[in-house]
Amino acid sequence: MDNKTLKSADLKQTKKRILILSILESAPTALTAEEIAELTVKDMKMSISTIYRALNALADKNVVNKSVHQDGKTYYEINNHTHTHSLLCTLCNEKIPIEACPLESLECLLTKETGYLITGHNLEFYGICPKCAQKRAKN
Amino acid sequence: MDNKTLKSADLKQTKKRILILSILESAPTALTAEEIAELTVKDMKMSISTIYRALNALADKNVVNKSVHQDGKTYYEINNHTHTHSLLCTLCNEKIPIEACPLESLECLLTKETGYLITGHNLEFYGICPKCAQKRAKN
DNA sequence: TTACTTGCAAATGGTTTGCAAAGGG
DNA sequence: CCCTTTGCAAACCATTTGCAAGTAA
Numbered sequence: 001m002d003n004k005t006l007k008s009a010d011l012k013q014t015k016k017r018i019l020i021l022s023i024l025e026s027a028p029t030a031l032t033a034e035e036i037a038e039l040t041v042k043d044m045k046m047s048i049s050t051i052y053r054a055l056n057a058l059a060d061k062n063v064v065n066k067s068v069h070q071d072g073k074t075y076y077e078i079n080n081h082t083h084t085h086s087l088l089c090t091l092c093n094e095k096i097p098i099e100a101c102p103l104e105s106l107e108c109l110l111t112k113e114t115g116y117l118i119t120g121h122n123l124e125f126y127g128i129c130p131k132c133a134q135k136r137a138k139n
Numbered sequence: 140m141d142n143k144t145l146k147s148a149d150l151k152q153t154k155k156r157i158l159i160l161s162i163l164e165s166a167p168t169a170l171t172a173e174e175i176a177e178l179t180v181k182d183m184k185m186s187i188s189t190i191y192r193a194l195n196a197l198a199d200k201n202v203v204n205k206s207v208h209q210d211g212k213t214y215y216e217i218n219n220h221t222h223t224h225s226l227l228c229t230l231c232n233e234k235i236p237i238e239a240c241p242l243e244s245l246e247c248l249l250t251k252e253t254g255y256l257i258t259g260h261n262l263e264f265y266g267i268c269p270k271c272a273q274k275r276a277k278n
Numbered sequence: 279t280t281a282c283t284t285g286c287a288a289a290t291g292g293t294t295t296g297c298a299a300a301g302g303g
Numbered sequence: 304c305c306c307t308t309t310g311c312a313a314a315c316c317a318t319t320t321g322c323a324a325g326t327a328a
Contacts (some may be wrong), residue, residue, distance in 0.1 A: 150307090150308095151306090151307060151308070153307090153308065153309085155308085155309080156308090185309085185310090186309070186310050186311070188309080188310070188311080188312095189308080189309055189310070192308075192309080193308090196308095211317090211318090
């Protein structure tokens with residue numbers, strides 16, 4: 001529960017942090033601060049800097065993972081060990097999650113080969129979703 | 140040579156672009172616009188926006204690769220046209236190539252499952268290189 | 279009570295852009 | 304000569320920060 005999560009991270013339990021955390025917990029993919037703001041707005045008014053500060057506090061405590069994607073934005077996701085990757089439509093930006101992650105085994109191999117302490121990876125597929133492909137065929 | 144590179148990319152051969160390209164060609168790692176600016180300054184005065192515009196023009200023509208690292212900055216490097224992925228040290232930005240790409244088969248699977256026309260993917264591993272790990276242990 | 283959290287607005291830092299002047303083919 | 308490139312300053316966008324007010328423990 002969020003309850004324990006915040007307490008065990010030495011962070012005060014505020015309504016805003018609980019909401020942010022619950023959004024992250026039910027998110028199918030990593031989210032930007034902006035996306036989280038959109039998801040909170042119907043429940044609670046909160047400033048974007050509050051969201052950034054909450055996310056950074058949670059990241060410092062390793063409750064969430066923080067990672068910069070190729071669009072230059074920072075994405076946050078719950079740091080459980082079931083991470084997901086995504087498939088993005090380059091036309092409409094629809095984003096769908098990918099279940100499989102074939103990379104853990106590759107990480108082990110890389111550690112042995114390079115001596116790197118591997119802390120994470122980023123994987124995104126790009127393509128055109130069926131809807132956009134259809135739209136484009138018409139023009 | 141830079142000479143042919145710019146011409147075949149349909150870009151005018153200017154002294155500034157030639158200098159930028161030659162810096163990229165002799166760079167051992169990917170560089171930021173800011174780093175390139177520092178390297179050009181002893182040879183030629185040039186505005187930072189010129190550097191960004193040159194790099195973006197070259198990236199559009201696939202002469203250079205553009206990639207956003209975990210520090211939020213954009214790094215540029217000569218595109219050697221081999222499909223590789225990389226392992227980046229989050230401390231010193233050292234980047235080493237990964238030979239294997241285990242993703243083509245996954246792409247086929249995803250196409251079947253999602254109907255997406257997959258046009259590409261991006262895969263990066265992050266970690267701490269042995270040198271930085273050692274340095275950090277000392278402090 | 280007391281330290282932590284929040285809102286607001288302003289600051290920041292990397293990157294982009296509009297426009298007029300300079301330069302390449 | 305025309306079109307591209309460049310410099311400059313201003314704009315932009317995501318993120319951070321200072322400070323005063325609010326709130327959890």
